[in-house]
Amino acid sequence: MVSTVVILHGWGSDLARWRPLVSLLSKKLHVILPRLPEDKVRNTAAYADWLFQKTKNLPPFILLGHSFGGQIAINFCARYQKRVKKLILLASAGIRRPSVKSVLFLPLAKLFKFAPLKFKRLAYRAIGATDYVKASPVMKDTMKLILKEDQQENMKKIVTPTLILWGGQDRYTPLRDGRLTHKLINNSTLEVLTGKHGLPFTHAETLKEKILWFIGSK
Numbered sequence: 537m538v539s540t541v542v543i544l545h546g547w548g549s550d551l552a553r554w555r556p557l558v559s560l561l562s563k564k565l566h567v568i569l570p571r572l573p574e575d576k577v578r579n580t581a582a583y584a585d586w587l588f589q590k591t592k593n594l595p596p597f598i599l600l601g602h603s604f605g606g607q608i609a610i611n612f613c614a615r616y617q618k619r620v621k622k623l624i625l626l627a628s629a630g631i632r633r634p635s636v637k638s639v640l641f642l643p644l645a646k647l648f649k650f651a652p653l654k655f656k657r658l659a660y661r662a663i664g665a666t667d668y669v670k671a672s673p674v675m676k677d678t679m680k681l682i683l684k685e686d687q688q689e690n691m692k693k694i695v696t697p698t699l700i701l702w703g704g705q706d707r708y709t710p711l712r713d714g715r716l717t718h719k720l721i722n723n724s725t726l727e728v729l730t731g732k733h734g735l736p737f738t739h740a741e742t743l744k745e746k747i748l749w750f751i752g753s754k
């Protein structure tokens with residue numbers, strides 16, 4: 537029987553960029569890449585509940601999450617352990633430390649609510665939050681929630697075999713987050729690749745090999 541892998545993409549990801557990796561994996565696996573919903577404000581747990589409803593008719597599956605999709609995957613796996621056979625985290629979000637971005641983000645969101653778009657872009661670019669400017673009102677409110685939600689306690693609850701893949705030059709989710717994620721998730725393996733945050737788009741062939749090895753479908 538062909539195993540199913542459900543992929544959770546990152547914040548605002550263009551699904552077309554996933555085609556090379558999906559195509560490679562589809563030769564051995566049944567791949568499901570749903571678009572994360574943007575119809576209402578959700579926190580991380582609400583996204584995990586959405587995924588539960590989306591996959592409730594599937595047998596236990598492999599769950600792969602990239603960036604924010606990884607944050608959802610961690611929450612889902614901690615709360616719905618029996619639904620996940622194996623977990624794969626690619627440059628996952630979920631470790632929330634105090635930073636310039638986290639300290640300034642909410643005050644700026646309030647201060648620049650009615651400011652011209654040009655000034656908003658400059659301000660958010662300065663703290664690395666340009667995604668907020670591009671987001672719809674619903675997703676702006678969603679972002680305010682998810683950026684405050686640390687998943688370290690949920691990581692400690694995970695017993696599912698987990699593969700953690702990280703880019704050594706990642707600036708968005710630094711490698712120290714990957715090392716801490718590995719430390720907190722029992723039965724996990726960390727592999728560091730030469731690359732940045734967009735591993736699914738720059739290292740499709742390498743990821744395919746490592747994913748198939750991990751799930752035993754090589």
